[in-house]
Amino acid sequence: MKKISLTGISFSDVLSADDLRKIQGGLFGSGDLCEKDSLGICGGNCQRPGGAADKCRPKSSGTDDCTCGGV
């Protein structure tokens, strides 16, 4: 029987909405993120959490954001 579940945790352990807002996702790698370099090319470490390699590429045509995924 798993102890840590929705019915098993006490109210005081639950993170508030403000806490949840501060926990951000969508970042990859540690320190060396997937972002545009000085030449405007998406690059940088783009390893998925756990070490699986992924490619750093533009998020969608015409935007400046880079994202991980695809080869």
Add this chain to the structure above:
Amino acid sequence: MDANIFTSLLNVLGVKHTQTFSNRFYNEHPHKYNLFGLSKMLSDYGIANAGTRIEDKFNDILNIQTPFVAHVGGDFAAVVNVTEKDVEYKSGNLNLNISRKAFCDIWSGVVMLTEADSNSIEPDYEKHRNEEVTQRTLNTSLILAISLLLIFGLYNNYHNYGVGLILSFLINIIGAYIGVLLVQKQLKIHSSYSDKICSLFKQADCNSILESQGAKLWGKFGWSEIGLSYFLSNLIVIAFLPNLINYYAIINLFTLPYAFWSIWYQQSKAKQWCVLCLIVQIALWLIFLINLSFQYLQTPEIELSNVIVLVALYATFFITTTIITPYLAEQLKRQNVTQEINSLKSHEGITSLLLEEQPYYACDKSDSKILFGNPNSEILITILTNPHCNPCAKLHTRIEKLLASGQQNICIQYIFSSFDQSLDISNKFLIAAYLNSSPAETSLIFNQWYARGRMNKEHFFKKFSFDVEDDRVQSEFQNHLNWKFHTKLELTPTLLVNGHKLPRNYQIEDFKFISELKINKKREAAGRTLNSVAQN
């Protein structure tokens, strides 16, 4: 399509959902990048959830009920299974399995516990499913219809042109399919097929090539679109215009230098291989070899009409592809732009600032007792509404939906107006209904009124026995009239947020994610002064 933490979790939890809506819902959500957003989205699907922090990660991970969301390496992962030895989880499009120790090293300890039950389902699931099924049926029918046409044409010509025609047809089908994958890649539409093909070599990176300068002819026309339109045009020639097969073979000759250039570019300039592009080069050469072997490559007797037909055919496909591709790119970009706007609109500071600049009309909860949602909320949305106006009825339907989603951060206040005195009775009826019924009954009566009841008010009134002449009703009705008199507001529906007119680019639904407004009282006072000057 790119998998995301939300849809991955829905799949793992076995919650009924449609891929199209759920992806859009996630991608346009103002808080898609934080755990609060994920929690809200799960709640909207009726999935119970709560975030917590685990101190003894290595030992306690074994006690957490799966599936759960873990904050790992700066992203969210859907953990599917945990054993003494390893952790199985989904991150983006990848299914990963690493040792428990390695996982705990990258895990911040933050976890979101989730639990789905029989009521967990996508909002309006049946409607979205029908839409998705219709769309899929249309897509499949279109492919089927085109395939039948092509096969029928090919069958008719096969006897005269031999097996070479069928071989050419197959190569062009492959070419067209690869063309579609290349265009998809150029548009950043994720496809597991193209990713698999592109990963065949170690030094392979289709994206690098497709995003390089060489990917476009004269910096304008993508080779992917040119390739796709070329192969599609070839299919039409083979199936319906086989008498022009010699022209087709000559056109193919002109494509061969491109194959050399492309290989040189990938090897010498980009120093990366695009496997999809290489398949296209192979297809071009195979077509050439077939043309050579089956003697399609002969100098035809040039006839102007044939030349015109072919130019028109190849141009039609090329121009259509060139027009459609940027249009699709814009459509895809729209989701990002929507998310960015939503994210700005859900920012409490920005919303407060924009509200401050709007005209202010003094109002509080004593101006009308007709309150819905959380009466203790700091956000009071006052709506001057008319029981007989159509836009007010439409707005009520949206409010009904908003409140049904369990919003606890807002309080909705209705203040009634009417077209003329003969219709005041409807205002009094709704006030009486509110004052004499439970919240659930009130919602039901209001919903029925705005849906149909207002069309035949006498008939609707007869279903209930409310005393509209009751003192409390009269007093409340008078309060509404007084407020209208003081504010001079007439138009219905008028929406005020803590007294400030709703900014034009906002919808009432945007307040779903706002729990607090920090309106600068000095500016509010200035707004009041300006407003009173304007009114005088």
